[in-house]
Amino acid sequence: MELPARTFRVTRADLVRYAGASGDFNPIHWSDRIATKVGLPGVIAHGMFTMALVGRAVTEWAGSPDAVVDYGVRFTRPVVVPDDDEGTEIEVTAVVREVTEEGLTRLDVTATCHGEKVLSQARATVRTAG
Amino acid sequence: MSLDPSYVGRTYPPTAPYQVGREKIREFATAIGATDPAHHDPEAARTLGHADVVAPPTFPFVLTMAANQQIVEDPAVGVDYSRVVHGDQRFAYTRPVVAGDELVCVSTIEDITSRGGHGFLTTRTDITTVAGEPVVAVWSKLVVRGEA
Numbered sequence: 001m002e003l004p005a006r007t008f009r010v011t012r013a014d015l016v017r018y019a020g021a022s023g024d025f026n027p028i029h030w031s032d033r034i035a036t037k038v039g040l041p042g043v044i045a046h047g048m049f050t051m052a053l054v055g056r057a058v059t060e061w062a063g064s065p066d067a068v069v070d071y072g073v074r075f076t077r078p079v080v081v082p083d084d085d086e087g088t089e090i091e092v093t094a095v096v097r098e099v100t101e102e103g104l105t106r107l108d109v110t111a112t113c114h115g116e117k118v119l120s121q122a123r124a125t126v127r128t129a130g
Numbered sequence: 131m132s133l134d135p136s137y138v139g140r141t142y143p144p145t146a147p148y149q150v151g152r153e154k155i156r157e158f159a160t161a162i163g164a165t166d167p168a169h170h171d172p173e174a175a176r177t178l179g180h181a182d183v184v185a186p187p188t189f190p191f192v193l194t195m196a197a198n199q200q201i202v203e204d205p206a207v208g209v210d211y212s213r214v215v216h217g218d219q220r221f222a223y224t225r226p227v228v229a230g231d232e233l234v235c236v237s238t239i240e241d242i243t244s245r246g247g248h249g250f251l252t253t254r255t256d257i258t259t260v261a262g263e264p265v266v267a268v269w270s271k272l273v274v275r276g277e278a
Contacts, residue, residue, distance in 0.1 A: 017160075022195075023196070048191050055187040058187070059164075065168045066178055068187040068223060070220070071188075072219065073220075074217065075218070
């Protein structure tokens with residue numbers, strides 16, 4: 001079973017807001033000068049911001065903000081966020097891999113940006129009953 | 131400088147208790163666009179059986195990132211932070227984090243390997259209440275990119 005796709009728009013303003021809320025002020029997430037100096041194409045999203053957006057999709061699919069029991073990802077490719085009003089988009093899809101007798105649903109999640117996977121081995125277990 | 135694998139298994143002292151604030155959860159939820167009332171409204175959280183607003187699933191990283199500084203900055207381990215990228219991240223929950231929690235982090239170096247000139251450091255941080263009740267276990271794998 002495949003869950004409905006979700007698309008998240010990400011702009012520079014979102015990265016600044018996430019930096020403040022999370023306490024992660026690494027300049028590669030807000031300064032093109034520093035990002036390019038360390039060999040990146042430009043400012044990139046915090047991996048944990050991408051993981052948080054995917055987590056939102058997971059909790060919304062599960063139907064409850066407290067449903068997540070286990071959630072893990074591997075960061076495979078940076079999400080480059082241009083300094084314009086459009087920013088970029090992250091597309092999230094998921095398939096149900098297993099529903100256990102204990103009322104847990106295991107999801108395999110895919111997150112892409114410009115058609116390329118930005119996460120791999122993204123898996124979530126959510127409580128869906130009981 | 132490469133990572134020293136002899137530190138696998140080292141556990142660091144518990145962090146000072148972190149007070150989970152209602153406004154901090156609201157701020158974090160707003161920053162990620164999470165609009166579910168249980169992140170913002172204590173009444174909505176109580177109808178789900180929680181004492182106060184519920185943190186989004188990746189919120190504990192705010193605590194573990196700070197707790198893991200003691201590993202990253204431990205000169206004996208040998209992490210060059212300017213070369214670090216985030217490899218993997220995982221959260222395994224006993225229960226959600228809610229406002230009013232007073233949480234302590236204990237971090238352990240679970241694994242150190244090197245491959246292709248890169249170093250890989252896996253940390254596990256157990257987050258408990260000050261009373262010792264388990265809340266969430268958090269794994270982070272950091273990749274220390276080689277010089278080549």
